[in-house]
Amino acid sequence: MIRFHEVTFAYNSTKVLDNVSFEVKPGEFVFLVGQTGSGKSTILKLIYMDCLPTSGSVMVGKYISSQLGRRETPLLRRTLGIIFQDFRLLDDRSIYDNVAFTLHVTGVKGAEIRKRVLRALAEVGLSHQRNKMPAELSGGEQQRVVIARALVNTPHFLLADEPTGNLDPTTSREILQLLKDINTRGTAIIMATHNYELVRRVNERILQVREGKVYEVELRAS
Amino acid sequence: MSFSYTVRESVSGFRRTRLSSTLSIVTICIALLLMGLFAVITIHAERFLEDLRNRVELEAFLVEPAATVAIDSIGQVITAFEGVDSVMYVSKATAAEIFKREFGEDILTVLDFNPLPPSLKIYLKDGYKTSRQVQIMETRLRTMPEIESVIYHKAMLEVIDKRAGNIHNVTLALGVFISLSAIVLVSNTIRLAIYAKRKLIRTMELVGATRMFIRLPFLLEGILQGIIGGVLAVGLLYGILGYLLRLVSPELAAFVHMEPAFYVAVLAAGALLGFTGSVISVLRFIGSGNGH
Numbered sequence: 001m002i003r004f005h006e007v008t009f010a011y012n013s014t015k016v017l018d019n020v021s022f023e024v025k026p027g028e029f030v031f032l033v034g035q036t037g038s039g040k041s042t043i044l045k046l047i048y049m050d051c052l053p054t055s056g057s058v059m060v061g062k063y064i065s066s067q068l069g070r071r072e073t074p075l076l077r078r079t080l081g082i083i084f085q086d087f088r089l090l091d092d093r094s095i096y097d098n099v100a101f102t103l104h105v106t107g108v109k110g111a112e113i114r115k116r117v118l119r120a121l122a123e124v125g126l127s128h129q130r131n132k133m134p135a136e137l138s139g140g141e142q143q144r145v146v147i148a149r150a151l152v153n154t155p156h157f158l159l160a161d162e163p164t165g166n167l168d169p170t171t172s173r174e175i176l177q178l179l180k181d182i183n184t185r186g187t188a189i190i191m192a193t194h195n196y197e198l199v200r201r202v203n204e205r206i207l208q209v210r211e212g213k214v215y216e217v218e219l220r221a222s
Numbered sequence: 223m224s225f226s227y228t229v230r231e232s233v234s235g236f237r238r239t240r241l242s243s244t245l246s247i248v249t250i251c252i253a254l255l256l257m258g259l260f261a262v263i264t265i266h267a268e269r270f271l272e273d274l275r276n277r278v279e280l281e282a283f284l285v286e287p288a289a290t291v292a293i294d295s296i297g298q299v300i301t302a303f304e305g306v307d308s309v310m311y312v313s314k315a316t317a318a319e320i321f322k323r324e325f326g327e328d329i330l331t332v333l334d335f336n337p338l339p340p341s342l343k344i345y346l347k348d349g350y351k352t353s354r355q356v357q358i359m360e361t362r363l364r365t366m367p368e369i370e371s372v373i374y375h376k377a378m379l380e381v382i383d384k385r386a387g388n389i390h391n392v393t394l395a396l397g398v399f400i401s402l403s404a405i406v407l408v409s410n411t412i413r414l415a416i417y418a419k420r421k422l423i424r425t426m427e428l429v430g431a432t433r434m435f436i437r438l439p440f441l442l443e444g445i446l447q448g449i450i451g452g453v454l455a456v457g458l459l460y461g462i463l464g465y466l467l468r469l470v471s472p473e474l475a476a477f478v479h480m481e482p483a484f485y486v487a488v489l490a491a492g493a494l495l496g497f498t499g500s501v502i503s504v505l506r507f508i509g510s511g512n513g514h
Contacts, residue, residue, distance in 0.1 A: 048428065050428075070433075071432070074427075074430040074431060074432045074433075075430065076430075077427075077428060077429065077430035078429075078430035082428050082429075088421065088424070088425055088428075090421065090422055090425060092238045101425070101426075101429070102429040102430075104227045105426055105429050105430060105431040105435060106429070106430055106431075149429070153429070153430075
């Protein structure tokens with residue numbers, strides 16, 4: 001469970017979020033929509049506690065922002081998978097090593113790493129590309145690698161920050177379908193996007209970030 | 223956390239950022255070379271002063287005529303003085319022989335008699351060869367009625383004491399300056415290496431790496447760079463002291479000699495320098511930007 005309780009976040013005395021409260025339950029698929037700069041990424045950062053609320057609290061599973069110790073931040077992040085618009089792949093190592101990296105970091109042993117990496121790559125349809133370098137892949141394929149990297153640690157929540165922002169419409173739809181499939185298998189997904197066309201394609205919960213507030217949005221049938 | 227993975231990451235990190243790694247190694251090598259040459263100069267300057275100091279002796283001339291029994295007892299009294307290592311009796315005849323050796327003429331031929339008084343040469347223990355201690359000894363000897371006068375190289379001893387003090391102060395100041403400069407240089411170079419890997423560090427943070435896991439490869443890399451810089455510096459120092467110096471000044475080369483422990487110390491200083499430099503950069507630039 002992710003719970004925002006009366007969260008206010010100010011950056012350089014500018015209020016980005018103002019007294020925001022909402023919940024995301026395990027297994028949910030939630031779109032976080034809003035204009036660029038509205039605070040979508042800030043909400044995701046507050047979830048993986050890259051920044052902390054100015055007031056109020058964020059709860060992610062058993063971790064609460066107001067009680068989070070320095071040493072607990074990495075442990076919290078191991079329960080999450082994070083996907084970025086700009087991929088953030090390590091271009092000095094292969095696709096396999098990029099995905100395995102997460103497991104090395106979290107102390108998983110050799111044979112288990114191999115099994116889990118190959119499974120994650122199979123899930124995103126890239127097993128055959130495992131020895132390639134990131135630069136040799138298309139944008140859509142690179143985003144699939146990022147999804148595999150986020151999935152390999154079997155996270156409870158997958159946070160996707162504009163995952164289709166750099167992709168063409170067809171590839172964007174494929175990525176969305178992939179995320180839907182992952183969600184069907186039980187992983188909760190919070191996807192920040194400003195691509196309303198994509199949001200309209202699937203019937204999922206929508207949270208709109210506007211002027212520092214978060215609103216539940218119902219899609220009107222068109 | 224897997225230690226073998228950390229080691230592999232350090233070594234491959236080394237390959238991935240060749241330019242900044244090479245820069246670190248060259249910086250460490252130059253710093254060690256400077257520190258090494260400085261140590262060689264300091265050690266030999268002190269060794270030279272110590273050689274001079276070891277030549278310090280007092281010569282107490284005895285009142286004539288001195289009876290053999292009296293000479294023996296004076297010798298025993300002086301030997302018991304604090305700081306005296308040994309006492310050697312120089313008879314009138316021996317003094318005449320020394321004169322002949324030094325001037326090439328027999329004093330008896332020149333003057334028909336031997337005017338040289340018998341004397342006692344007093345050698346001091348290490349730690350008592352300072353101008354202050356020698357002065358105390360001189361005053362004590364002068365109070366003895368059997369002794370007419372006392373001589374020693376007062377001016378030379380004063381110069382040695384003054385220079386030794388200066389060398390110590392300059393050595394300390396320069397040593398601290400060179401070490402600090404080296405640490406600042408190395409830490410800056412390693413900071414560049416960390417900057418080059420900021421994407422890797424950020425990704426590590428986001429996938430749940432502990433701060434120690436992120437920092438450790440950089441610390442190991444720093445030590446590794448320090449050791450490589452140290453090996454290069456040892457090679458260069460050995461080449462300079464063993465070959466280049468012999469070509470430029472064979473006399474100086476014969477005087478200059480460094481023990482193997484010196485080269486081991488340079489190597490250890492390299493590892494320490496790499497480690498300290500990376501600790502400074504790593505503590506400042508890794509793991510301090512997550513909002514806590």
